[in-house]
Amino acid sequence: MELRVHLTFVFLLVFVLLTEWAARGGINPERGFALVGIIFGSVVLHELGHSLVGLHSGIPAKAIVLLPIGGVTLLDETRQRLEPSAGSWKRDIRIALAGPLVNLLIAFLASSILLAVSPEIQLWAKPWVFSANLPRSLVWVNIWLAVFNLLPAYPLDGGRVLRALFSRKLDPVRATRRAVSIGQTFATILMLTGMLVNVWLTLIGFFLFIAAQLEDRSAVFQSVLETVHLEDVMLTDFATLSPADTLEDALEKAVHSLQDDFPVIRGSDMVGVISRQRILDALRAEGNGYVQAVMNRIFEVAQKKESLASAFRKLTARNLSIIPVVEDQRLVGIVTLQNLMHSMALLAESRKLRKAALNS
Numbered sequence: 001m002e003l004r005v006h007l008t009f010v011f012l013l014v015f016v017l018l019t020e021w022a023a024r025g026g027i028n029p030e031r032g033f034a035l036v037g038i039i040f041g042s043v044v045l046h047e048l049g050h051s052l053v054g055l056h057s058g059i060p061a062k063a064i065v066l067l068p069i070g071g072v073t074l075l076d077e078t079r080q081r082l083e084p085s086a087g088s089w090k091r092d093i094r095i096a097l098a099g100p101l102v103n104l105l106i107a108f109l110a111s112s113i114l115l116a117v118s119p120e121i122q123l124w125a126k127p128w129v130f131s132a133n134l135p136r137s138l139v140w141v142n143i144w145l146a147v148f149n150l151l152p153a154y155p156l157d158g159g160r161v162l163r164a165l166f167s168r169k170l171d172p173v174r175a176t177r178r179a180v181s182i183g184q185t186f187a188t189i190l191m192l193t194g195m196l197v198n199v200w201l202t203l204i205g206f207f208l209f210i211a212a213q214l215e216d217r218s219a220v221f222q223s224v225l226e227t228v229h230l231e232d233v234m235l236t237d238f239a240t241l242s243p244a245d246t247l248e249d250a251l252e253k254a255v256h257s258l259q260d261d262f263p264v265i266r267g268s269d270m271v272g273v274i275s276r277q278r279i280l281d282a283l284r285a286e287g288n289g290y291v292q293a294v295m296n297r298i299f300e301v302a303q304k305k306e307s308l309a310s311a312f313r314k315l316t317a318r319n320l321s322i323i324p325v326v327e328d329q330r331l332v333g334i335v336t337l338q339n340l341m342h343s344m345a346l347l348a349e350s351r352k353l354r355k356a357a358l359n360s
């Protein structure tokens, strides 16, 4: 799993130091850093809450992107979609609530300990989050993280609960889209209100908008995956090998082709697949032989009407690099991992261009 810290954390650091400076006419950098450290640590624990419950439900996290408002845990959606089940919305709600629950737990534990150790600490006195009182800040940062993340504004956890509820009636892409637009409305309102009331709100709205945008991009990506068919992106001009070819013949053909993987065809039947690397390895290890002996016989095929998402799942689930595309048992094209990555990037671009053309 990958842990990424969003650039906005640097802004937070600068912002905390500036507030400090404005309030006291001087900066105490150590305490400012300590406060940012408390926020950072609380956000990390919040995200770990999500990823642990996710892992427990069979969806490992791919990456965690830390934003000052709570971060975004990118779950491995390809895995998730392998086993679509009727109860998946309940599972999504459990994962979403795990994060805020962690913060509430920390706030509860920290305040209990603080009150036990030093009863004179004024937990309810303002300012709640301030570097001059770090223990009190620890409690309030966690309460705020929990409360804020429960707002029904996607991609906040409350918004994820909302999306899970939408997904009972809508397909996943549309459910996400609806939740994202509610989230962006929320973010805009926060930013505007903040300008009148409190600059912190504007800042939070800004972070929220960025987070929603991150999610929106992945929703666009998902919709490309779901709506494009293999026949739109498959390679139709490709080299094939025969099982009776010798490995040296095969290598000779491979040299003249850009392909990394080759379908092996007998008559009109697909009998296997073999990669350039496999040909080379076999030649090196055992000298010349026949393609038949070293090709991979276990392979997936896809129908030309299948979606990119489905091909992607097949490729990643079995760790394959090529899928033959068939129509009525006849080989009509191939899709390789390399070619899939290229076409997805191109399709996303052309969609953006079309959107821009519509808007102008």
Ligand SMILES: [Zn+2]
Residues within 6 Å of the ligand: 046, 047, 050, 070, 071, 096, 099, 100, 149, 156, 157
């Ligand atoms: Zn969360």
